Amino acid sequence: MESDELTPAERRVRAAFATGTPVDLRDSPDDDPLRDGPLWGPERTVRGEVLRALLLDAPPPGGGIPALDLAGARVTGRLDLQYATVEHPVRLRHCHFAEPPRCYAARLRELNLSESALPGLVAHAAHVEGVLRLTRAHCTGVVRLGGVHVGGSLYLEGARVLAPDAEEPVLQLNQAVIGADVWAPGLRTHGWVRLSGATVAGSVNLTDARLTGTGEAAVDAEGLTVEGQWLLRSAEVRGWLGLRGARIAGRLDLSYCRLVNPGGPGLRAGSATLGELWLRKAPPMEGTLNLRRARIGMLLLEPGSVPAEVMVADLSYGSLAPHEPAGRRLPLLARDRDGYIPQAYEELTAAYRRIGDDRAARLVQLAKQRRHRSTLPWYGRLWGHVQDATVGYGFRPLRALGWLLSLLAVGSVAFAAHHPPPLKAGEAPPFNPVFFTLDLLLPVISFGQEGAFAPAGGYQWLSYVLVLTGWILATTVVAGVTRAVSRP
Template sequence: MEINDLTPAEQRVWRAFATGTAVDLRDTGADDRAPERTVRARVLRALLLNGPHEPGEIAAVKLAGAYVTGVLDLRYATVDSVVRLSQCHFDTAPDLSGAQLKYLNLSDSVLPGLSAARVRVDGSLRLTGCRIDGSVHLGGSQIAGALFLERARLVAAEPELPVLRLSQITVEDDLCAPGLHTEGGIRLGGARVAGSVNLEDARLSHPGGTALDAESLDVGTNVLGRRLRAEGRIDLRGARIPGRLDLLRTTLSNPGNTALRASSVVIGELWLREGPRITGRLNLRRAQIEQLDLEPEMLPDEVRILDLTYTFLTPHEPVERRLPMLVRDGTTYDPHGYEQLTAAYRRSGDDHAARRVQLAKQRRHRSTLSWYGRLWGHVQDAAVGYGFRPLRAFAWLLSLLAVGSVAFALDRPPALKPAEAPEFNPVFFALDLLVPVISFGQEAAYAPEGWSQWLSYVLVLAGWILATTILAGVTRTVSRQ
């Protein structure tokens, strides 16, 4: 391309290329689409592929404020110079599919879309503050630096299509997108980010659909989503986040469907608190979390936690505030959930709360039994609280002992062999009836009659029931230890 064929604006860009001098066409004072600010895309392409070079200088396109017409077509091209097209207005979506670039900066530009699948960037890729009315396709790309999407606004041209495609992308640094605003779905499935993913203050909108599809996402450190607002599902199934998934003060909404799906994930810390109640379903099934920082107020009506595993549960809350989480799962009875909560309380040193969780577990299990199983369960619960309230057995024993002692003192049973019988003691006689196996010699020497005989039967039966329930409770305690 001859320089004589260029417009004055294009000539400025052409001359500045060899030395990497910045050109700002806004200094012309013309409107953004005026001829003084118009640069043809094919001129930029010619510069990037065959532009002039000067020894000892680093060639670069550093252009601001241009109105770029036509398609910037760099498909499968190798560009050895820096590309910075900031605050530019593109009338057609650039196509960079399969290209190899040193560095690409499109900050604060306006585009109708961007096709850059399988692009390779040796440095960073900046889309900071961009306004894009169409899809951005970066699937399968490899970025040696960071990917910047801060304050970018992306609106899907067709609601059923994703507005941002990052599937299988590899980012060797951070994915920085605080303040990102999308209207349409984001695909991040299978992506690998060596650093962190920052979505703080982002607004993701795809009502009724998937706002963020990040299945099998592999992150080197953290996923930061403080003050994130999402309309639609966030899907993190199978993600690997060794640091923390920070969802403090987030607003998650997907009425009638799943709002957050983090099943089968492996996460160091999950922070889910200080935000409004989740609208929709929370799915943490089969997740492995080292520290679960969960505020009960954020939990929705439906919580799926089957086979959820966690080591620590914070903040420390009373049992009454944690147990509802275990009954909001669709499963009838999940003993694993109760065991996890019990273990968490024990690690924090609250054995009383741990026993209460185990008692709630037995009561929940009772509802799944047959009628005779439920009946025996009620007996164990009333007698000793399934072994978790041993003092209740002592109270029952004292009460029955007092009743028997008074009754037998008022109506002394006759001796079977008066000459050989020991002196009658109503307290030890009642105790002989109540306590199985142990004998004080009273029961074998005296035979109550009439109503006192029926009372003795009741005491013997009550004693066996009490002993059996105590033994069952002790057995459960020993097995847990």
């Protein structure tokens, strides 16, 4: 493009390009590209086709390092770099774009659109050798970064992507490959975000983000891989946060995070593999917590942050924090939407045993038996109530010992008042009601009383009851002691 075809602002940009000199057309650092950009006059207007020609033509001689470094411009027309290879950094900060820049499948050294106002961005399948910056950018349309390859970090801190009427994700990072971090504290979106299949070599930082989905979804990150941390501290997510099948090597930190999706899923992390999951210092999740088949190294789960409905079938975790009494953890298992899940109780039992809290482990096992009882037919439930009341399903052996002592007292008093006749007169030892009752109650000890006397009538039925209950209770005591000794 000839010099006489350029506006004064465009000539100034071209002159500075050869040496990478910044050009700032702003009247004030407080200029607002979103509000004021459409009103900027010709002195601040640069055509997209001029910028394209500048980037794709051979750089003019000058001995410097060429770069496009422009601030405060109104870019009219379309900046179209589709399939282009741009060898120079592109920095278009504090600019107002009339049309979405188009960088589909382009190869760029650096792309910086920080603090600019854009009606969208088309850059899927692009390769950015350095960093991609949208710091504090304001996008009123869809940002398409699906399949993008960024050698460095993707910066979205303080960015606004607000397109509530879009029928597709407003921020598309599906299948993206980020060589360092996704740095997006304070990000605001209206419309759902798609990260499915993306790979991040560093961490994802969404601290203080406000993500408002449309429909039910807020963030779809199915199959995401993050080699570092995913931080959602103090964030607010309206709609479900989907991490099904994701792998996060570090921690997924939802501390102080508010997840809101009433009547639907809140966090969907089924089959995910997480180094750590932190759900703490947060209001109760408004929606279902789905951790089915997830594998978590350390689960930091405060009971007060758990929603009214959970799904934890086949969930496994290496450790559980903070240490809470069993009575605080058990109600969470009762909220499982799938009903009675034996494995969930076994996992909680194992967590308590790993830290040496045997009492809590026994309480969890007792709760498991009681929950299982609710799934049985009436006769099974009846027998379960008997087991629970008498011996606590074997997890309260001292209760069984108490029953044994009570039955010993009853039998001793009854047989002291009415001595049973001897089987063989003159051969029987002197009758002792206490040891006779002990002979009936204890199946493995004999004091020579039971075989020498034969109670009749109601006392015979009393002896049958003592023998039967003695077997049950004595076995329970032995099993309880054995369980305590042989605990893994």
